[in-house]
Amino acid sequence: MTAVVFSPSKVMNLDEVQRKGYAIANTPTWLVLRSPHNAEETYLQNVAGVLMRVLSTSTFFEQKWLVTRIDATAVCPTPEAVAFTPEVITWYMPKHIDPLFSSDGIDAKRLDTEEMAARNYSVLFIEAHIIVAIPGGSHIQDDQYFVTYNIESMLEFLWIEEVAHEDTSYKVLFPITTPPMARPPQVCNYTVPEQAVFVLELGTFNLHVELLNITFPTMVLTVAECNARGFNVQEQRSPDNTLKTFRMEVPFSDSVVFKEVCFC
Known part of the structure; x- marks a missing residue:
């Protein structure tokens, strides 16, 4: 050389x-x-x-x-190759070469088709681009709910030389971090007063979010403790299995409910 x-x-x-x-x-x-x-x-x-x-x-x-x-x-x-929403990160890779084989990697581990499907990852080949789509993540900052994404992904191209029986590989290692996007949870009130039960739904969240406890004016209860009191706390998932909400039913008669009598 x-x-x-x-x-x-x-x-x-x-x-x-x-x-x-x-x-x-x-x-x-x-x-x-x-x-x-x-x-x-x-x-x-x-x-x-x-x-x-x-x-x-x-x-x-x-x-x-x-x-x-x-x-x-x-x-x-470059960062301009990435587009993102609160639900998914999309990486556009020019298809200026025609690989015979391609695969994805994360955390230095190659993912097969089943693992990609389980993680809701996808790789799409179109005329000009290879499009990699990966669900986003979320975290709490200053008691606020944010959606963000931080991953070191890899896209690999592999050419197989049939005569020499040697492979030529081209690996693109692309760390991606999206800025945090605030997504305040929304509370929907489905209470019917005649049924004497508060019915509340809180969401939406990414699938990895877990509800640990609920704070009331007089106490803090875990989900298990809430259900033991008959609050019927349930996790509900969206039809496409990408987001979740939490539903809770609290009887009017429970001690955590403040009662006030008004005279007109």
Whole structure:
């Protein structure tokens, strides 16, 4: 290996490449090049309507009278490649190459089709893009309910060389963090006074949210304690199994209910 040319026309020898923070190595059949994010030699390019950061190189090998040149280009998504709602994060990857095989990864673990379905993940191939959709998360901040998303996802392309029986892989590691979006829970009152039971519904929440206890003016009760008193606290899920609400029925006669007699 004698030199690396970074597009458009920046030439470096091997020592210079390594001092710049790049890692480069080769075997008789492989060339591996790793680059820091936002390195000086990378540049932005619009690919199929998605803004990508690009590293384009030509590596030269000299052996007596023979010079071999290997061109390699890697692209990394930018934050503009991500769209999100309170329910789902969508990552658009330009389909500028036609992979023979693709897979997703999370927490350094490859996910098979069944695991992706269980997590409500999806990968969609269309004419210009590969679209990865993953449900969002949620958390509490200053006693307020927020929806956010934080994940280090990986999309892998794999070409299988049938003659040489060797694989060429291209992995896109893309940490994604969305800003917190406030989604205050809504309380719906379905009480019918003639039935002498308060009927309240609280929601909506993501599926991982659990109801632990309920605070009343005179006491704090766990869900189990509420049900033991006959409050009938239930968890209800949306038809598409992506969100949940909590329903509670409290009899007028219970001691947590304040009673007031009005004389007209």
